[in-house]
Amino acid sequence: MELLPSLLSALKTRDPRSVEQEFNVLRSESLQLKKQLGLTSEVGAQKENIKKNRYKDILPYDQCRVVLSQSTTESSSDYINASFIRGVTGDCRYVACQGPLGPTLVDFWRMIWQLDIKVIVMACREIEMGKKKCECYWASAQRPAAFGPFTISSQGETHMNPDVVVRALTVSFQQETRSVVQYQFVSWPDHDVPYETDGVLDLLRKVRGSQGPHSSPLLVHCSAGCGRTGVICALDYINDLLVSKKITADFSILKVVLDLRMQRPSAVQTKDQYQFIFTAVISMFEQLLQPSPHHLYCNSSELKRPEKTTPITPTSPHSSSTQRPVMNDTYAVVNKPKKSHPPPSGHTPTPAATPTSSSGSRSLPFSHHYDNEPSGASAAPIYSTVKPKLKPHSLPPSATPIYDIAKPSRQSWEGREYHLTPADSPSPAEADHDYEIFSSAGAASSCSPAGIGFNCRVPKPKGPRSPPAQWSRLER
Template sequence: MELLPSLLSALKAVDPGTVDQEYNMVRSQSVSLKRELGLTTEAGALKENIKKNRYKDILPYDQSRVVLSLPTTDSNSDYINASFIRGATGDCHYIACQGPLSSTLTDFWRMIWQFDVQVIIMACREIEMGKRKCECYWAAAHQPATFGPFTVSSQGETQPNDDMVIRTMDVTFQQITRSVTHYQFLSWPDHDVPYETSGVLDLLERARTSQGAHTSPLLIHCSAGCGRTGVICALNYIHDLLVSKKITKDFSILEIVLELRRQRPSAVQTKDQYQFIFTAVTSLLERFLQASQHQLYCNLPEQKKPETRSTTARVSSAKRLSQQVTMNDTYAVVNKPKQPQVPPSGPAYSIVANPRSSSGARTLPLSHHYDNDSAGASAAAPIYSTVKPRAKPHSLALSATPIYDIAEPANHRPREGPQYTLVSADHLTADDDDYEDFSSSVSDMTGFCSPGGIGFNCRVQKPRGPRDPPAEWSRLER
């Protein structure tokens, strides 16, 4: 754990030029590794298997390819364009696969059934930039689909955010039914990278939760099963290194990507995808450190945890109300004879609610606003201005499914809550009160001042009649 802060600092200090040089090394060393290790692609190049490859230059290595052994009446071939990839613990933790073709849908489900796959991550859409990238291999709601001897039925589909769709499916083969969870990531353009890392990291966290302690491989695919698929495998591999505490001082993203390429050709296909791994791992380390600090804090039994805000607010409100009642019983309010008012040495202040900041929290201004500093203001002019809420803007209608190159960030959310504007005291009408009015969400007004008020004139109720006080108020008590 002590190693993580230094790794995080090192990743943040990496120069983009260094990343470019490393990726060029990945490409050149991949060619050398293929020759030195004797990696071949003979099975994928066979005449009967050529039509099963989406791209003729992306063929699985014979040494790591998935070999099908489940016979069906539709297909008995052992070939599918998919590769085993070892995880952080050394076992075959992933299957990296191309998106199925119409002619390989049955083989795709043969592979899922043979290796008891329970979680699928799909990092592409069916159609991108007008080209079909993957065939639909799932079922629509209430409409079971048949792929050779396999019957797939939908048990539910949700879209927790703009980035992903989660489907739960039941697959039946020879009167045996299994459940499969399908995660489709929508915000990853082909040969490109997502706009932010949080969407991918959240998807992987959900997938790991669904996988649980199940030992079957995690199936990951995009269109070709190398670029986006390689990035996801690398990120999940690094997460497993952190969890298993196998990460070392010589940790190298370059070595991890090269290890992937020994098992799946062209894994992490572009320079931008390679750079994205650095950015995503930085966010992953930050999350891991925050979670570790929170766990450490929770495990300290002697440390007093702070009171919640709601409890503190109730105590403060009760104490303030008790002080108000005591002061009302002790002091009398005396209105002194009118005298010519002298302009105060300091300006009158008005504390107004600022519009919400970018983080969503309401803040007070750094300096007070002067309400009565206009030259030649009449002494009888109202001292306090009136603050009125600005009308909440109508939210924009959501557009249709976004195209990749114009998709907005996922965490982009419209600002919420009331907005306020300051109305000058010179523009107040005769009907306006002399006091600053603040809208409050507290409906139970049990004291002289609402808990949401600004706290002045708390001991005197607001006059209900004319502005001049009753005559008996002008007598001085002796």
């Protein structure tokens, strides 16, 4: 831990141009080491396996490829485009895999079952930039999915945040059922990097929590299983260095990524992805040097327990003690209004100060009281008296309304048709009109003194009409 400040300072003071130059060195050294170590990809290049590769230039090395042994009637080949990657302790910690194709879905689940995979990290979408990047190998919430002899069922799907979808899956094969958790990071563009590092680091924390003590490898895949997959494996590897305290003074991200590339071709595929690792590691180191409460308490026994509070003791309303009860933040303190003192002798209160109720008794101002008041409190009404507002038709006779006041209309029954006849008996020409008639300049004076241009009377439309006589005749 004492090395972290110096390593962090070296990472922060690094020139971005040197990172670009270092990535070019990474690419050249990868080619040299590949030749020196004699790494080959002959199995993936075989004719029967070519169709199982999503990209013809991304083939697993024969020296560390995953060899399938769990054969089924649908597939007995031992090839899948996936690579074992060592962890800090030297054992198989990760499986870097391409996104499965349609013909390799059964092989994908054969590998999961064979290696007893518990957690899957998917760093891509099914479709990106209009191209298919990965086949859907999981089940929807509505119904299970079958891939050869494997039956996949969904136990629930949640959104950890806008960037991550978590799916709880069960896999059934030969009357045995296992649980698998899939984390899909949906906000990582192909050949690019996320807009921030916190989302990826938080994802890895959740993944490690789901992995727990299981010794099975962590399955990581994107589309090709090299760029985004390599970044995730590199960051988790560096985290293990910190947790196991195996980080040394000669720590180098170049060495970490170079070691990954000797196990999975083109791991950490672009310069931006390489720079993203530097940014994420700086954030990782800062979180360890300036831990939040989440990192301070690693187990429940170290959590700070809340202080005990003194319970509130109810006091008598007639008690002479002036000591207040101990209160804490759990309760709200309500200040009750002070009781009104009786007026001095010879003083007659004004009606405004002592309103009179309808029964003739006088009530004190501020007549509200609470349900925890002593029994001797005033029995005045709990609620205030709210006077209704004046209605429009209650205006004084001197005021002239701006708009007409609606009056009830009379209904007359004439055969099968309703006619709404206004109370003021308009002229026949006006009564027969179904729409609003805009008044002339001279009619404005009958509406309002200001003459704002609205017609005072809007004839209402007629009711339903009888159908024509021709419609009522029976056809013979």
